[in-house]
Amino acid sequence: MTDGASTIQSVDRALTVLALLAKHGELGVTEIAALLAVHKSTAFRLVSTLERHELAEQHADRGKYRLGVGVLQLAGAITARLDIVQRSRAVTRRLADELGETVNITVLSGHDALYLDQASGTAALQGHNWVGRRIPLHATSNGKVHLAHVSADRFAELTAAPLHRFTDRTLTDARRLRAEVEAVRRDGYAVAADELEIGLTAVAAPIAGPDGEVAGSVSASGPTFRIPAERVPEVAAKVVDAARQISRRLGWHGLPKPS
Missing domain, CATH: 1.10.10.10 (Winged helix-like DNA-binding domain superfamily/Winged helix DNA-binding domain)
Known part of the structure; x- marks a missing residue:
């Protein structure tokens, strides 16, 4: 053998x-x-x-x-993910209806963001189901949210490999990316406009778990012509509010703890 x-x-x-x-x-x-x-x-x-x-x-x-207890720890990780989906669904459906765009829930999984759930608004792009997909951290709003809430060592690990350029708007320089995620931590939300796909803009905010640590992210995405730069603050305010609602449903009533 x-x-x-x-x-x-x-x-x-x-x-x-x-x-x-x-x-x-x-x-x-x-x-x-x-x-x-x-x-x-x-x-x-x-x-x-x-x-x-x-x-x-x-x-x-x-x-x-x-x-042994290790089995419970593994099961707990799955339960926590399912909990985010179950407790966020009413909020994401309402946000999708309000904005008319696609709303997603993601978690950090290895070196990627993993999409767990999706709600589609009336104007959302059809045939773009993200559930179960892994997407890069550096080129997406959800990914930037996760990068903004990891330790410096973990950030260095996640950005050590050459960052793939998807469009001419993709950030591939780790130092520039670090500066942007610092702004994400400060502002409370992240934006990715034409960075993963030309014509796609997304805005995401962190979801805090019951311990205050970032447990996931919620985003709203749609065509860039429907979410132009001047509309981003409006969308961001609604996404941040949705993230806070989900965090409260998970048992946290403050802001996500800094990394």
Whole structure:
């Protein structure tokens, strides 16, 4: 068996162990080995690895293994994302109707912004469904919001690779981008006009979670001719208000904490 195949088999077995612990509640190494049809030493290595990552834990009295707190942490991350979608939906629908444009909810995911939900207004572009899409941080209003609320070290990490130029308006210089996101932090909203696509303008604001940390962003986007520079302050005020409403629904009643 090649190293790659062996690694895949180990991952598959570890995931199976998690499923078995979820099903049975508690299992000993001998029981796990029997259910997996592997040697006891292999089963021990698997649960030991899971234990190091807090995905499994050993009961002190009985010596059996059960699911660990790491599983709750992973589940909590998914629950938090679902919570943002559920608690923001009424606000985003209302904002989309008011502006007539597309309204999106995003979260920071790795080196991208991930779109979780979308509401379309009466004048919104058809066939532009962003849900599930990952988009670059430096060329979008949502992305700039996320960049504005990470630490200096995280910002450097997220902008270390060459920044791709999508249009002649895209910011590809990290120093200029840093100056812009500092303005985003100061003003409370971000704008991207013709930076990801020519003819598309978006305005975004940060959503604070119950601890005051930025948990996501909300944006309104539409054709640049419908959101020209002179209309941006009006749209921004409505987007910022929507972000605050969503933050209150998530349990935060102040402004997002500075990074």
